[in-house]
Amino acid sequence: MARKMLKDGEAPAVADADGGGGEGSYDYDLFVIGAGSGGVRGSRTAAGFGAKVAICELPFHPISSEWLGGHGGTCVIRGCVPKKILVYGASFRGEFDDAKQFGWEINGDINYNWKKLLENKTQEIVRLNGVYKRILGGSGVTMIEGAGSIVDAHTVEVTQPDGSKQRHTTKHILIATGSRATLVDIPGKELAITSDEALSLEELPKRAVILGGGYIAVEFASIWKGLGAEVDLFYRKELPLRGFDDEMRTVVASNLEGRGIRLHPGTNLTEVIYAKFIKFSSLSLCSGCSLS
Structure with missing residues (x-):
């Protein structure tokens, strides 16, 4: 599209949502597929400027798949946040060893409970998943649970957990799905x-x-x-x-x-x-x- 210089104080012309001069006909100004770090930030920013925004995300689960995900995305649910919890947990072994050199007398066996760490890790990512939902809701973003796919430049189809499908029209689509881990292609x-x-x-x-x-x-x-x-x-x-x-x-x-x-x-x-x-x-x- 050609660009032109604007005179001071002159407002740029904005096309209506339906592409012509009539009333807009889209359900949303922006539809975001994926409620990870990028999708959440993009949808909140757009909503903050007055756009009507919807975002779709898969049902929550610590392990991702084509049909499971969660608000907060990889970093929050199965990335940096839970990984740091495990890093902190593992670091104490060295601290216990070093403490003895600084006069600490640690008597008896020091037992470790892996299941307790995993339980607390899961509780934290469940909490953060809820935090992201509240942040989106507080920003006026409509949240839709399911897998989004693009039908055309202005239509997103969401497959809901029960298998039903809904279509939503939108002026703009933001793809923020991230990626999932893949295995090296070798036998076994x-x-x-x-x-x-x-x-x-x-x-x-x-x-x-x-x-x-x-x-x-x-x-x-x-x-x-x-x-x-x-x-x-x-x-x-x-x-x-x-x-x-x-x-x-x-x-x-x-x-x-x-x-x-x-x-x-x-x-x-x-x-x-x-x-x-x-x-x-x-x-x-x-x-x-x-x-x-």
Whole structure:
């Protein structure tokens, strides 16, 4: 569309919603598919400027699928937030060890309850899912539960949890679906899990194999080792954390080995024969991939 200079004080001409000079005929000014960080922010901002906004999101579940998701998206429900809870939980093992060197006398066994940590983690992401719903409602955004698909440039069809479908017309559509973890395409990949499942394991693994050397892989290696698991980390480069400062990567690799994590640089997995806990982690957690 051609642009033109506007004189001071001259308001730009805005076409009506129906594309002509008559009354607008759309249900919404903006329809957002996906209530993660981007979708929530975009819908709230538009509503704040007076737009009539709707947003659709899948029913809540800690592990995502084509039909399960939740308000808050990957970062809040199965990404950074729950992962940090596990990181904090795992860090105490080192603190207990260090405390002895500073005069603390810790007598007897220090027991760890994995199920308690997972229960508290789940409670927190359920709470945050509700917070995001309240934020959207308070902003005047209409929330619709279901899977959205685009019919045409101004129509979104939402498949609801009961299988029924509803169509909504809108002047603009914002796609904010993010992505889901995928498994590396090797034989036996169906025996592995992604980062979604890694954050919701019913039992703490006694041994874990992680494929990938990114920061999420390194974090999961540290989490599981910190909680008592035996961990092997496989990655294709000579050092973990590709793209980070080389000196820092060297220090991180040394620290990982110092914690007892077995590193396998310059290697890859070609087949999974048996896996209870193997984690593929070749992407970031918020769109991450893992084999556990």
